Amino acid sequence: MVNEQPVCIVTGGSLGIGLAVCEVFAEQGFHVVNLDIRDFESSPCNARWKQCDVSKVGEVQSAMSEVIAALGRIDAVVCNAGKHVSATIEETDEALLDSVFSLNVKGAYATIQSALPIMKQQQGGAIVVMGSDQSFVGKRNSFAYGLTKAALASMAKTTALDYAPYNIRVNAVCPGTIETPLFHNAIDKYVARSGADKGEVVAEEAAAQPIGRLGQPRDVAELAYFLCSDKASFITGSLHAVDGGYTAQ
Numbered sequence: 001m002v003n004e005q006p007v008c009i010v011t012g013g014s015l016g017i018g019l020a021v022c023e024v025f026a027e028q029g030f031h032v033v034n035l036d037i038r039d040f041e042s043s044p045c046n047a048r049w050k051q052c053d054v055s056k057v058g059e060v061q062s063a064m065s066e067v068i069a070a071l072g073r074i075d076a077v078v079c080n081a082g083k084h085v086s087a088t089i090e091e092t093d094e095a096l097l098d099s100v101f102s103l104n105v106k107g108a109y110a111t112i113q114s115a116l117p118i119m120k121q122q123q124g125g126a127i128v129v130m131g132s133d134q135s136f137v138g139k140r141n142s143f144a145y146g147l148t149k150a151a152l153a154s155m156a157k158t159t160a161l162d163y164a165p166y167n168i169r170v171n172a173v174c175p176g177t178i179e180t181p182l183f184h185n186a187i188d189k190y191v192a193r194s195g196a197d198k199g200e201v202v203a204e205e206a207a208a209q210p211i212g213r214l215g216q217p218r219d220v221a222e223l224a225y226f227l228c229s230d231k232a233s234f235i236t237g238s239l240h241a242v243d244g245g246y247t248a249q
Helices: 016-027 057-071 094-122 143-166 181-194 198-207 217-228
Strands: 007-011 031-036 047-051 076-079 125-130 168-175 239-242
Touching: 007 016, 007 057, 007 094, 016 031, 016 047, 016 076, 016 181, 016 217, 031 057, 047 057, 057 094, 076 094, 076 217, 094 125, 094 143, 094 168, 125 143, 125 217, 143 168, 143 239, 168 217, 181 198, 217 239
Parallel strands: 007 031, 007 076, 031 047, 076 125, 125 168, 168 239
Antiparallel strands: none
């Protein structure tokens, strides 16, 4: 029996932006499969978790093969899994560089590569990679992270060109400062080191955005869904900032 329900693969979908992406696609009638090392705390309707360490190419390939065998199609992919580290190039040893690159870049590479054959058979599909404001601009103490986000921007553009003849679209969503559990973890670490007041630090972060507030995970998820929808059928190979105006300065 052919599965008529559209399928979306999300990597790193258990928390923050990834969870919001799972929720939005599920609300729009997609069968959502979340590839993550951790399960949902509360699974959205129409979404299920598949345990996968996205930094390991072999695990991603196996998980994707199982999803395709079970569901028979992939209509959308959102490569969201990633991590941030604060370090200059001198402070970044080879192990740290490999760790960030494996999750942020190789994870997206493996997911997209595994999805493309069935999307080619379907003669259609939409892929979103989760870039960053650092796909556009550099930031201090962010050598490895910024490197990976620039790589993801390139991945979106080159893959869009290579697979446009198959009606497969690829774009990058590039969030700025978004209020997620990872954001609060980073602030907590800074406060522990510096003795600063957390409320004041969060307020300063919000004030640094021209629109005057922190972004919310749903702000990013709605854009990711739009780019995978038929309403974005002429949009491919492009980078979309969702950053409250930060990179326009």
